[in-house]
Amino acid sequence: MVDVAARPAATRPAVSPVAAAPARSGRLLALGGRALHRSVALLALAAIWETVPRTGLVDRVFLPPLSEVLVAWWELLRSGQLAEHVGASLTRSLTGLALAVVTAIPLGLLIGWYRPLADLLSPLLEVFRNTAALALLPVFVLILGLGETSKIALVLYACSWPILLNTIAGVKGVDPLLVRSARSMGLDHLRLFQKVILPASVPTIFTGVRLAGAYSILVLVAAEMVGAKAGLGYLVNYAQYNFAIPDMYAGIITISAIGLVVNQLLVAGERRFSTWRVDVTTA
Amino acid sequence: MSTDKILFDRVRKVFPGRRGAGGAVTALDDLTLGVRPGEFLVVVGPSGCGKSTLLDLLGGLATPSDGQVLVDGRPVTGPGLDRGIVFQQYALLPWRTAAGNVAFGLEAKGLPRRERAERVAHHLELVGLTGFADRYPHELSGGMKQRVAIARSLAYDPDVLLMDEPFAALDAQTRDSLQDELVRIWQATGKTVVFITHGIDEAVYLGRRVAVMTSRPGRIKQVIDIELGDRQAEEDVRSTDAFRHHRHQIWTLLRDEVRAAQSAVREEARVG
Incomplete structure (x- = not known):
């Protein structure tokens, strides 16, 4: 015997084979229309970027038309320079992000779980959290030198906060009823943590990782503008120094593209980890 | 005394007052109540009388300030798999399927995987959810969620089933059908059931005995034996004279x- 509600959603009417072909082309059209709708703003930006320098509204030396920038980008790609800079940047930001993940998540779990530790550390966390990462760049350079270490350390530092704070929030936000229920079954602390607290906080933790992913590129580019011999930040800064303006814009476009891709990947990952959360958000 | 499965022996529970909100609150005071083995006992009382506190003490989630709670003659020292709790808000793990939730207590018990699967299937069948094993809680209706919760508590085979207003959040029809299911399951398994509610009809319909509590501090005011004759024989037991009599009582x-x-409450509002 079963309640009437929540039947499987298998009642969708089947499409007859005759109607299928026009329906499919219609759906393709709708898909194309939506894609157009979503890219129209970007296309407009590209068009403006192309025409405004050409009509002389702005000095084309400072803002070359998009086509020239793309040509410069293609040249950078062909010469292998772009790959080198992207490789250098990605290595740094991914290393920093990975280090932040492996240090901040366990630390956040500990702080979220042990209240005394949270009370002890929270004033310290507040101070550091509100200190802009880039303000500390000179300190990192002073102590760790100009090499890779200082840049990775800066990324690690910047990425740690969103992960740490989200992990703490995730652990603290676990539904107390679930904890009560698990405790009533006699679970000890370790198993309670492993079977309830950890899985319950995974979505929140992953939100932190996604934010950190964005930060990792943001702060790295800035760090690379100060004393680096490779990397996208270096490329942008160096190109500007040498008045290779199209190269500079090519570097900027690449940074945006990477940021976009990283974010999309992490959003997809986040969605995968939190499918069960629909319940929480709708109820 | 030794015939009691559960015995609340002069139990007192005081909650320390919240900071700045005045003095301590006595939730239960000198409460004594025995539950016989295999019986279906309903505790009914006005809201805020400490019904849920009673259940927390029995479940081992809280300790009495005075007196003791005995199960099989031994004092309760903490939670255990000999008592299963069913909460009003289901308390299902949202990242686990129905089957995964039912298996949860079995994992806590340390049952081997194959045996677990068998027991899960058996108990999902018992609550009428065969075919819904792979559904996540958010894909189930309220009634189905509570069935999963009941199956989860029964699966690890506790002697005592503690139910804290389990049907209060459900619509009337679902509640009626789940009440019938529960009685059937109780008869089939022979568990001792302590069922907490604020619904009088529910109390009379389910309980073989009904303990009425006083308002705060909670005590047992009276325990009433419910005699409805042969409940199965009656078409609509809720409209019989005996039912009405008990309800009025x-x-x-x-x-x-x-x-x-x-x-x-009014007094508190005026003072506070």
């Missing part, structure tokens, strides 16, 4: 308590 007992509770 409990209603009368509760009326004064509800009044007392309300005037206490």
Whole structure:
């Protein structure tokens, strides 16, 4: 015997084979229309970027038309320079992000779980959290030198906060009823943590990782503008120094593209980890 | 005394007052109540009378300030798999399927995987959810979620089933059908059931005995034996004279308590 509600959603009417072909082309059209709708703003930006320098509204030396920038980008790609800079940047930001993940998540779990530790550390966390990462760049350079270490350390530092704070929030936000229920079954602390607290906080933790992913590129580019011999930040800064303006814009476009891709990947990952959360958000 | 499965022996529970909110609150005071083995006992009382506190003490989630709670003659020292709790808000793990949730207590018990699967299937069948094993809680209706929760508590085979207003959040029809299911399951398994509710009809319909509590501090005011004759034989047991009689009996007992509770709340509002 079963309640009437929540039947499987298998009642969708089947499409007859005759109607299928026009329906499919219609759906393709709708898909194309939506894609157009979503890219129209970007296309407009590209068009403006192309025409405004050409009509002389702005000095084309400072803002070359998009086509020239793309040509410069293609040249950078062909010469292998772009790959080198992207490789250098990605290595740094991914290393920093990975280090932040492996240090901040366990630390956040500990702080979220042990209240005394949270009370002890929270004033310290507040101070550091509100200190802009880039303000500390000179300190990192002073102590760790100009090499890779200082840049990775800066990324690690910047990425740690969103992960740490989200992990703490995730652990603290676990539904107390679930904890009560698990405790009533006699679970000890370790198993309670492993079977309830950890899985319950995974979505929140992953939100932190996604934010950190964005930060990792943001702060790295800035760090690379100060004393680096490779990397996208270096490329942008160096190109500007040498008045290779199209190269500079090519570097900027690449940074945006990477940021976009990283974010999309992490959003997809986040969605995968939190499918069960629909319940929480709708109820 | 030794015939009691569960015994609340002069139990007192005091909660320390919240900071800045005045003195301590006595939730239960000198409460004594025995539950016989295999019986279906319903505890009914006005809201805020400490019904849930009673259950927390029995479940081992809280300790009495005074007196003791005995199960099989031994004092309760903490939670354990000999007592299963069913909560009003289901308390299902949202990242686990129905089957995964039912298996949860079995994992806590340390049952091998194959045996677990068998027991899960058996208990999902018992609550009528065969075919829904792979559904996540958010894909189930309220009634189905509560069935999963009941199956989860039964699966690890506790002697005592503690139910804290389990049907209060459900619509009337689902509640009726789940009440029938519960009685059937109780008869099939022979568990001792302690069922907490504020619904008089529910109490009379389910309980073989009904303990009526006083308003705060909670005590047992009276324990009533419910005699409805052969419940199966009756077409609509809720409209029989015996049912009405018991309902009125409990209603009368509760009326004064509800009044007392309300005037206490009013008093608090005036003072605070």
